[in-house]
Amino acid sequence: MTELCPLITALTATFPWHRARITFLAQFLVALVRVRTVTLTQIATACCxxxxxxxNYRRIQRFFQEFSLTRTQVAAAVMQWLxxxxxxxxxLDRTNWQFGSQPINLLVLAVAYHGVAIPLLWMGMDxxxxxxxxxxxxxxxxxxxAFDRKRIQCLTADRExxxxxxIKFLKRQRIPFRIRITRNILIPNPSASSEMAAFRFFQHDRPGEARLLPRPRRVWGLSVFVVGMRIKNDYLIVITNTAPETALKDYAxxxxxxxxxxxxxxxxFNLEDTHLTIPERLNTLIGLLTLxxxxxxxxxxxxxxxxxxxxxKHTRRAHSLFRYGLDRLRNIVLNLAAKELEFCWATFFLSCT
Known part of the structure; x- marks a missing residue:
């Protein structure tokens, strides 16, 4: 297994585990990239x-049964690698799918990074x-x-x-937020001394033209800034507690x-193929996928x-940075014997930022 030594060395600098566990992690990551699926039987066939x-399969099973890769450990690795x-x-968002009669429902908090968000923390909801x-x-x-709140530029979330x-919690903790609201939420209209649906404040504006309502408004009894605009067949209306002039740009x-x-x-990595439903094991799998x-x-x-x-022509890249890296990395790990130097190069990124 000497071909994995560069990756084992890089992982040792991040995770204070014993050698056997680090070696397993290196094997798992390489096999995962090779097969591009979380199906454990296929990962077992691709281990070095x-x-x-x-x-290999029994070892993978024991890892998920006996060891928990904590979200704190994963977040620390993300901060070191990126x-x-x-x-x-x-x-903040949610993803869900069904495994038989078992709902798998994940609440995910991620940090935006170069066109893709990186999971920091997540929670399984039964x-x-x-x-x-x-x-x-x-x-x-x-x-x-886990982190200094001063790092938080803002929290973005959809109407869900x-x-x-x-909202009270976010304001009390002084966490800047940009949260989209539904178009029919009632907002005070000072000129009429009454409330009206949020979209009515923007219905006569030109599409794509953003506008900040003068003065904070009380939504659910809480003072917030309201900024919005007309979009195709709908309205984009965001509430925020700070810097309303950048709210829509941040929300985007x-x-x-x-x-x-x-x-x-x-x-x-075809996460929906997993048969893992026990929350602790699913959390560990999400952590491995994040790495x-x-x-x-x-x-x-x-x-x-x-x-x-x-x-x-649509001004976007032909491929995402993730897919660009995945395809190259997969080519390398599928040909480790012939691409030993390239593999050393690829592991270098895990030891520095």
Whole structure:
């Protein structure tokens, strides 16, 4: 297994584990990139070394049964591997799918980074449907315990993430937020001494023209700034507690979490193929996927600096940085014997930012 030594060395600098566990992590990451699926039987067939596939599978099972890769450990690795900067724009969203009769429902808090969001913390919810204020508050409390709140530039979230107690918590903790509201939420209209639906403040504006309502307004009894504009067949209306002039621009970056789910699922590692449903094991799997995502991104960034991706007519890159890095990294790990030097180069990105 000497071919994995460069990766083992890089991982040792990040995780204070014993050698056997670091070696397993290196094997798992390489196998994951090779097969591009979280199906454990396929990962077992792609592990390096002379061990039988059945033995690899049992070892993978034991890892998920006996060891928990904590979200704090993953977040520390993300901070070491990626140059996230001093200020983080956070994106809150949810992804869900069904495994038989079992709903798998994940609440994910990620940091926007070069067109894709990187998971920092996540929470499995044993239910269908949206999160409630208590679940969101619990997730944010983990963030405040793990990181300096001064790092938070702002928190962005869609219309699903509303609620009086939730907004109260963000204001009380002085966390800047940009949260989209539904068009029919009632907002005070000082000129008429009454309330009216939020969209009516913007219905006569030109499409795409942003406007900030004068003075803070009380929404659910809480004082917030309201900024909005008409968009195709709808309205984009955002509430914020600070810097309303940048609210829509900041909110637009919330969409970086959508490519994240694509990377974890069909365009990347096929997360929905997993048979893991126990929350602790699913959390560990998400952590492993986050590490692989960061690795691919770092390789993709370096490749883009040397050979920039083509820009299509819609002004977007032909491929994402993640896919650029994944394809190159996959080519390397599928040909380790012939591309030993390239593999050493690819692991270098995990030891510095």
């Amino acid at each position: 070394g002379n061990t039988m596939t059945a033995s 140059p996230l900067g001093e200020k983080w724009l956070l994106c 239910k269908h449907g949206a999160s409630n204020s208590c679940e969101r508050i619990a997730l944010l409390k983990h963030v405040l315990c 993430f509303l609620g009086t107690e939730w 970056r919330r969409w970086e979490i959508e490519p994240l789910f694509g990377c974890l699922k069909r365009r990347g 692989a995502l960061c690795w691919c991104l770092r390789v993709g960034e370096w490749l883009h600096e040397r050979t920039p991706l083509a820009i299509k």
